[in-house]
Amino acid sequence: MSSGIEDAPKRRGRRRSGEDTRAALVAAAREVFTEHGYSGATVRRIATRAGVDPAMVNHWFGGKEGLFSAAVSIPVNPSEIIPKLMEGDPQHLGERMVRQFVTVWDAQEGGAFMALMRGIATHEESVRILREFITSVVFGRMIKELGMNRPELRAALCGTQIVGLGMMRYVVRLEPLASADRETVVAAVAPNLQRYLTGDLSDVPG
Amino acid sequence: MSSGIEDAPKRRGRRRSGEDTRAALVAAAREVFTEHGYSGATVRRIATRAGVDPAMVNHWFGGKEGLFSAAVSIPVNPSEIIPKLMEGDPQHLGERMVRQFVTVWDAQEGGAFMALMRGIATHEESVRILREFITSVVFGRMIKELGMNRPELRAALCGTQIVGLGMMRYVVRLEPLASADRETVVAAVAPNLQRYLTGDLSDVPG
Numbered sequence: 001m002s003s004g005i006e007d008a009p010k011r012r013g014r015r016r017s018g019e020d021t022r023a024a025l026v027a028a029a030r031e032v033f034t035e036h037g038y039s040g041a042t043v044r045r046i047a048t049r050a051g052v053d054p055a056m057v058n059h060w061f062g063g064k065e066g067l068f069s070a071a072v073s074i075p076v077n078p079s080e081i082i083p084k085l086m087e088g089d090p091q092h093l094g095e096r097m098v099r100q101f102v103t104v105w106d107a108q109e110g111g112a113f114m115a116l117m118r119g120i121a122t123h124e125e126s127v128r129i130l131r132e133f134i135t136s137v138v139f140g141r142m143i144k145e146l147g148m149n150r151p152e153l154r155a156a157l158c159g160t161q162i163v164g165l166g167m168m169r170y171v172v173r174l175e176p177l178a179s180a181d182r183e184t185v186v187a188a189v190a191p192n193l194q195r196y197l198t199g200d201l202s203d204v205p206g
Numbered sequence: 207m208s209s210g211i212e213d214a215p216k217r218r219g220r221r222r223s224g225e226d227t228r229a230a231l232v233a234a235a236r237e238v239f240t241e242h243g244y245s246g247a248t249v250r251r252i253a254t255r256a257g258v259d260p261a262m263v264n265h266w267f268g269g270k271e272g273l274f275s276a277a278v279s280i281p282v283n284p285s286e287i288i289p290k291l292m293e294g295d296p297q298h299l300g301e302r303m304v305r306q307f308v309t310v311w312d313a314q315e316g317g318a319f320m321a322l323m324r325g326i327a328t329h330e331e332s333v334r335i336l337r338e339f340i341t342s343v344v345f346g347r348m349i350k351e352l353g354m355n356r357p358e359l360r361a362a363l364c365g366t367q368i369v370g371l372g373m374m375r376y377v378v379r380l381e382p383l384a385s386a387d388r389e390t391v392v393a394a395v396a397p398n399l400q401r402y403l404t405g406d407l408s409d410v411p412g
Contacts, residue, residue, distance in 0.1 A: 120323075120377060130378055156374055156383035157394055163378075164370020168362055171326060172369075174337050177362035180412060187410040188363055192398045204393040206386060 016052075022060045024050040029071040030129075038068060038132040065137060072129050073115040076104050078137050090146055094194030098186045101162055102169075106182060110170025117171055134159040143197060150201055157196040165189055222258075228266045230256040235277040236335070244274060244338040271343060278335050279321040282310050284343050296352055300400030304392045307368055308375075312388060316376025323377055340365040349403060356407055363402035371395055 016024070028050035032041045043064050047054035061067040066077040085096050105113050119126030134140065139155035139162075148154060168174045169185070177185065222230070234256035238247045249270050253260040267273040272283040291302050311319050325332030340346065345361035345368075354360060374380045375391070383391065 117323075117326075120373075127378055131380055134378070134380060153382050153386075153394065156380040159378070159380055160370035160374045160383070160395070161367065161398070162370070163373050164366035164368070167326075167369050167373070168366045172333055172336055172340070172365070174340060174362040174365055176359050176412070177366070180359075184410055184412045188359065188407065189366070192367070192401060195398060201394065204390055206382070206390045 018060075021050075021052050021056055024052060025057060025060060025067060026070050029067050033068060033071055033129050033132070037128070038136050043067070068129070068133070068137065072126070072133055073112045073119070074133065076100075082138070082142060086142065086145060090198055091194065092190075093142070093146070094192075094197050095186055095190035097158075097162075097197075098165070098190045098193055099182065101165070102182050102185050105166060105170060110166070113166040113170045117167065146198065148198060150204075153201070153204070153206075154196055158193060161189065161193050161196060224266075227256075227258050227262055230258060231263060231266060231273060232276050235273050239274060239277055239335050239338070244335075244342050249273070274335070274339070274343065278332070278339055279318045279325070280339065282306075288344070288348060292348065292351060296404055297400065298396075299348070299352075300398075300403050301392055301396035303364075303368075303403075304371070304396045304399055305388065307371070308388050308391050311372060311376060316372070319372040319376045323373065352404065354404060356410075359407070359410070359412075360402050364399060367395065367399050367402060 025046065028046045029041070032046045032049055035041075036045070041064075043057045044054050046067065047057055050056075057063065057067055061070055062077055063079060065079045069077055081100060085093065085100060088096065116126070116130065120130055135152065135155050139158040140151055143151040143154045143158075165185070168177050169180075170178075177188075180188075231252065234252050235247070238252045238255055241247075242251070247270075249263045250260050252273065253263055263269065263273055267276055268283055269285060271285045275283055287306060291299065291306060294302065322332070322336065326336055341358065341361050345364040346357055349357040349360045349364075371391070374383050376384075383394075386394075
């Protein structure tokens with residue numbers, strides 16, 4: 001973020017500030033993740049595209065996952081959050097996840113979620129990266145770690161609930177969900193997410 | 207929809223075709239629903255804005271609800287569909303609803319849903335009309351008819367699941383959900399929608 005105090009032309013030729021480096025990395029990451037997918041995009045390639053030292057990725061984002069999260073406007077770093085969420089009873093994982101998502105999004109009044117949705121509606125590349133985020137980075141990995149059957153289907157179903165929750169609470173702002181307190185949202189939504197995570201899907205064909 | 211054969215200038219001064227009338231009504235409806243909300247917008251006002259006879263609303267849309275659905279790119283008429291969905295066991299309403307949404311959206315390869323989402327992400331007025339659609343026209347009314355407690359909360363929660371399903375199947379196109387057959391989607395999602403419609407929410411504060 002720019003301070004907004006200086007005019008853009010004055011910045012030319014100055015040494016890159018930390019925030020400039022960070023922004024250049026996010027912009028380069030969006031391009032490279034789009035071109036190569038999550039697994040194909042390397043930290044080195046992104047840093048080269050941004051014209052900065054690869055060590056800056058660790059410095060600013062703690063690694064590739066954090067940079068990816070920033071690129072898709074997800075203000076958490078999955079490699080820090082997921083191990084914490086996985087601690088404790090798997091039967092309460094849905095509850096912990098809803099609480100985590102709502103806590104992070106609420107703190108920004110839904111800004112990050114809205115930015116993500118705006119990108120998805122208008123840019124094909126945002127769709128691609130959200131797809132990878134759901135399958136490779138967050139839900140898919142957690143469900144595989146739980147050892148559940150049909151992990152891809154479960155991950156996609158979790159995506160329906162979490163993205164739909166974000167849409168209603170922050171974008172459509174449908175009452176009483178929009179101004180419900182966090183624990184109300186958790187109690188309302190967690191059992192449904194839990195079915196997708198660990199419930200019996202034996203009635204589901206395929 | 208225009209035929210695309212004639213150039214726009216040639217159309218000037220010609221008598222309005224049926225399709226032109228329909229399009230003028232949809233455009234006027236979007237404006238008037240935005241300005242006055244669902245209940246405040248009258249058929250007469252919309253017809254006047256479109257410069258057509260109010261009888262054309264019945265002719266083309268079967269009434270205000272059908273026109274509203276067209277304005278929000280929902281290709282069904284709630285006043286026809288809802289009574290059919292309400293027939294039968296309320297404990298299977300979730301199943302019937304998921305089947306109905308997926309059938310309609312699949313027939314258009316998600317086109318109507320994507321148009322709606324694009325509008326929502328970029329135009330505040332689309333948000334307002336979707337909000338009314340969920341609360342006044344579809345879920346809210348069905349849940350009130352069922353006599354369930356907390357109808358507004360239930361309607362909003364149904365919105366999270368249905369909108370999230372549309373996002374994953376048609377916009378993000380997350381596999382295996384995107385190419386799953388209809389009955390797989392129904393079996394996977396219906397129990398979750400059913401909890402929001404008629405399930406026990408006594409653990410939910412508020």
